[in-house]
Amino acid sequence: MNNKSLPYLLLLPATLFLAVFFVYPFAQIAVQAFTAEQGFTLQHFDKMATNWKFWPSFWNTIILAAIVVPLQLVMALAMASIVAKLKTGRNSILYVFTIPLGLSDLAAGIIWLAIFEQSGFLSSMLVGLGVVDRPVLFLGYQNLWVIFIAVILAELWRATAIVMVILVSGMGLIPKEYYEAAEVFGAGPWKRFLKVTLPMLRPSLQTALILRTIAAFEVFAVVVALGGTSLPVLVGQTYDWQFNLRDSGGAAATALVILAISIAATLVFLRLLRTPRGATP
Amino acid sequence: MTEARSVDVPRPVSDITAAGRFLFVAGVVLLCAWVLVPIYLLLVNTLSSPQEVTGFPKTGLPSFNLGSLQFFAQFAGVGAALWNSVLVAVLTMILSIGIGAPAGYALSRFDFPGKGAFRMLVLMTRAFPLPLLALPIAVMFIRVGLDDTPIGLALVHTTLAIPFAVLITFSIFSGIPLELEEAAWTLGCNRLQAFHKVVLPLVLPGITASAIFAFTISWNEVFAASVLTVQNRTLTAFLLQSLNVSPLHLRFAGGAALVVPALVFIFAVRKYLFAMWGIANR
Numbered sequence: 001m002n003n004k005s006l007p008y009l010l011l012l013p014a015t016l017f018l019a020v021f022f023v024y025p026f027a028q029i030a031v032q033a034f035t036a037e038q039g040f041t042l043q044h045f046d047k048m049a050t051n052w053k054f055w056p057s058f059w060n061t062i063i064l065a066a067i068v069v070p071l072q073l074v075m076a077l078a079m080a081s082i083v084a085k086l087k088t089g090r091n092s093i094l095y096v097f098t099i100p101l102g103l104s105d106l107a108a109g110i111i112w113l114a115i116f117e118q119s120g121f122l123s124s125m126l127v128g129l130g131v132v133d134r135p136v137l138f139l140g141y142q143n144l145w146v147i148f149i150a151v152i153l154a155e156l157w158r159a160t161a162i163v164m165v166i167l168v169s170g171m172g173l174i175p176k177e178y179y180e181a182a183e184v185f186g187a188g189p190w191k192r193f194l195k196v197t198l199p200m201l202r203p204s205l206q207t208a209l210i211l212r213t214i215a216a217f218e219v220f221a222v223v224v225a226l227g228g229t230s231l232p233v234l235v236g237q238t239y240d241w242q243f244n245l246r247d248s249g250g251a252a253a254t255a256l257v258i259l260a261i262s263i264a265a266t267l268v269f270l271r272l273l274r275t276p277r278g279a280t281p
Numbered sequence: 282m283t284e285a286r287s288v289d290v291p292r293p294v295s296d297i298t299a300a301g302r303f304l305f306v307a308g309v310v311l312l313c314a315w316v317l318v319p320i321y322l323l324l325v326n327t328l329s330s331p332q333e334v335t336g337f338p339k340t341g342l343p344s345f346n347l348g349s350l351q352f353f354a355q356f357a358g359v360g361a362a363l364w365n366s367v368l369v370a371v372l373t374m375i376l377s378i379g380i381g382a383p384a385g386y387a388l389s390r391f392d393f394p395g396k397g398a399f400r401m402l403v404l405m406t407r408a409f410p411l412p413l414l415a416l417p418i419a420v421m422f423i424r425v426g427l428d429d430t431p432i433g434l435a436l437v438h439t440t441l442a443i444p445f446a447v448l449i450t451f452s453i454f455s456g457i458p459l460e461l462e463e464a465a466w467t468l469g470c471n472r473l474q475a476f477h478k479v480v481l482p483l484v485l486p487g488i489t490a491s492a493i494f495a496f497t498i499s500w501n502e503v504f505a506a507s508v509l510t511v512q513n514r515t516l517t518a519f520l521l522q523s524l525n526v527s528p529l530h531l532r533f534a535g536g537a538a539l540v541v542p543a544l545v546f547i548f549a550v551r552k553y554l555f556a557m558w559g560i561a562n563r
Contacts, residue, residue: 003391004393006387006391006472007387007390007391007393007396008387008393008395010383010384010386010387011383011384011387011399013379013380013383013384014380014381014383014384014399014403014443014447015384015399015402017380017439017440017443018402018403018406018440018443021414021418021436021437021439021440022406022409022411022414022440025414025416025417025418025421026409026414026417028417028420028421029413029414029416029417032417078308078312079312082305082308082309082312085305086309091551093309093313094551095547095548095551096313096316096317097312097313097316098547098551098554099316099317099320099544099547100316101547101554102497102501102543102544102546102547103501103539103540103543104500104501104502104503104517104539104543105501105503106501106503106517106520106521106536106539107501107536107539107540107543110323110520110532110533110535110536110539111319111320111322111323111536111540112319113532113533114319114322114323114326114533114536115319115322117529119335119336119337119338119339120339121322121339121341123337123338124337124338124339124340124341127337127338128338135337135338157315157316157319165554165555168555169555172555210407210408211407214407214408214409214410217410218410218412218413218504220503220504221503221504221517221521224521224524225524225532228524228525235410235412235413235504238413238416239504239507239508242416242508248416248420251416252416252417255410255413255416258410258413259409259410259413262408262409262410263408266408
């Protein structure tokens, strides 16, 4: 075996695998969304958009992402800055902060269900403090906004860790000299954060924002665990089309909508946070 | 900086006033509590009897009654679901390392035309909502007879895990100096022997971490598992399916069954989490 062909042989399995299980299914889902028996059609999209749950689920998904992702960014920045300052117990605290990273969204939903359900810990605490005199039904369809808040809390709790991990490793790449220089010129901690950390973190922020926004558009199990069907979201709609309505055309169309907003968000972040040429350390 | 201080004695970066230090420590404690308390509450519910789980008010202390767990363990389908979850996760682990590690090695050791294109393909998978792929793949599997099988689901989970496997193994192999391999070649090893005798022992811990990470990805995945399995449900698919029909104590015990192994996994791979994201940024 000569050295010229070896790298290609090593890459072959991964490339073939991704072609069969990544590229091909995407082509297929696009074809499926636009075709019916008589050829090209927009009927699946028509059907999808006129389903009364589509627009609520669309806006719920967008609003959830629009609230969760910025909050996560702020929290993760705070956590990463704290970790950077720690001298004792850095590893233990870092481990605690990363725990939710390994948990499934379904588990996170169930965990917050333990807190928010009618006989749960939040009700118990409020009764114990004398705020209310009997258990409150938080997650009923009458108070959609409480379900909304519960989902936001669960998502913040579960997925801030991944943003933090990306930011911590990004901060590790910033040369110490930059901070020393900033300090020599009299920059305080806050100014150093704004003028050194944030601009230098640009590539990490970009990665984190793209990953998190796409994942936020995929929110599903948390919502089902906390709100059942009261709070429709796009992936839930896809699931509904596939299994309850047994219509894979509708499912494919909805999946394409999620794909479209994911790509749009990716492009926005790529453009917004692009690193100027030659600015990397 | 308004206060006057002598220029030749710069204040150390970590010089924090007492109030600042208190705020800092309070912040750390608060954030740790934010992560840990919800998990603790889930475990309290899991270790209480079914009556206590639906009872009110809650004390916040476990009674160490195993009623809920017993109910969960004996519930129809739970044993099979647990077994399926483990089986799919192990298959995913083997597939993603078997396919991903050679690619990681190639990326770290060779320069060749098409390298950039392959990296792009791997990174692109991160910009797509992958679980949705389960829909067309379900159709494909029915045609080839892989529907509702652990290996079928493992193939989809491998798509989720491969980008991570490639990136982690790439960073691990990059950490082994090429000179070590070259020294083995000059001492008479061929490429395969050098890899087996010199590189493999050095990278084994990192490869193991990457394998555990692949296991965790599969263990936690909900959407594709629910789409692709009907009879052979995994634990996540089983729990999702029974969410609105099962009693609360079953859900909490099921949640704990998902969480506790994941806590162990993430502890095992904690060292490698940062290396892998550092590389993914570039």
